[in-house]
Amino acid sequence: NAGVMQNPRHLVRRRGQEARLRCSPMKGHSHVYWYRQLPEEGLKFMVYLQKENIIDESGMPKERFSAEFPKEGPSILRIQQVVRGDSAAYFCASSPGTEAKNIQYFGAGTRLSVL
Amino acid sequence: DQQVKQNSPSLSVQEGRISILNCDYTNSMFDYFLWYKKYPAEGPTFLISISSIKDKNEDGRFTVFLNKSAKHLSLHIVPSQPGDSAVYFCAASGTGTASKLTFGTGTRLQVTL
Numbered sequence: 001n002a003g004v005m006q007n008p009r010h011l012v013r014r015r016g017q018e019a020r021l022r023c024s025p026m027k028g029h030s031h032v033y034w035y036r037q038l039p040e041e042g043l044k045f046m047v048y049l050q051k052e053n054i055i056d057e058s059g060m061p062k063e064r065f066s067a068e069f070p071k072e073g074p075s076i077l078r079i080q081q082v083v084r085g086d087s088a089a090y091f092c093a094s095s096p097g098t099e100a101k102n103i104q105y106f107g108a109g110t111r112l113s114v115l
Numbered sequence: 116d117q118q119v120k121q122n123s124p125s126l127s128v129q130e131g132r133i134s135i136l137n138c139d140y141t142n143s144m145f146d147y148f149l150w151y152k153k154y155p156a157e158g159p160t161f162l163i164s165i166s167s168i169k170d171k172n173e174d175g176r177f178t179v180f181l182n183k184s185a186k187h188l189s190l191h192i193v194p195s196q197p198g199d200s201a202v203y204f205c206a207a208s209g210t211g212t213a214s215k216l217t218f219g220t221g222t223r224l225q226v227t228l
Contacts (some may be wrong), residue, residue: 006158033216041220042204042218042220043159043206043216043218044218045215045216045217048214048215056214091159101147102147102214102216103149103161105161106151106159106160106161107158111156
C-alpha cells in the first residue's frame with residue numbers, strides 16, 4: 001500500500017537547465033496537486049490535475065513552469081531555464097476526489113537546489 | 116494576502132501537558148479545515164480535519180475546534196508527547212470534493228521532557 005511517491009528526492013541544477021520532478025499518486029487516487037515550499041514558509045498551491053487534464057493552475061507561474069498528468073505514468077512538474085529563486089521543496093499530493101472530505105496525502109517532496 | 120494565518124511561529128510545552136495550536140482564516144468560502152504535521156525533510160502528514168458544519172472533531176489525543184463566527188480554529192493535543200515535536204500546518208479548502216489547500220505558515224511545537 002504505497003503512499004505518494006516522488007522522485008528524485010534531491011535535485012541539483014545549474015541556472016538555465018531544466019528540472020523534471022515526478023510524482024506517482026497513491027493507488028486509486030486520480031487527483032494530483034503540486035505545492036511549493038520556500039524556506040520558513042508554508043506550502044503554496046501551484047497546480048491541480050486529473051488524468052490528462054489541468055483543473056486549476058492558478059498558482060503556477062505563467063512562464064517556465066508546466067505540469068502534466070498523462071493517462072499512463074506519473075505526473076511531471078517541469079521547470080525550464082531554472083533560476084536561483086526556484087530553489088525550494090516541491091511537494092506532490094493526491095486524493096481520490098470522490099469523497100466528501102478533501103484529504104490530500106503528501107509525498108516526501110523533491111528538494112531542488114539551483115546553483 | 117495571507118488567507119490562513121498561524122500567528123505563533125513556535126510553541127514549547129512540557130511533556131504530559133496540553134498543546135494548543137491556533138489558526139485564523141479570512142476567507143468565508145472555506146468550508147473544510149485540516150491539520151498536518153511535518154518533520155524535517157519529510158512531507159506533511161494528515162492529522163485531523165473538520166467540516167464547517169461541525170464545531171469539534173476528536174481523534175485520540177487530537178481535537179480540533181472550529182469557531183466559524185470568529186473564523187478561528189485550534190488543535191489541542193493532550194497529553195503532549197516528545198514525538199509530537201514537529202511543525203504543524205493548518206490548511207483550508209473551499210467548496211467541492213476536490214480543491215486546492217491554502218496553508219498557514221506553520222507553528223513549530225517543541226515538547227520538552
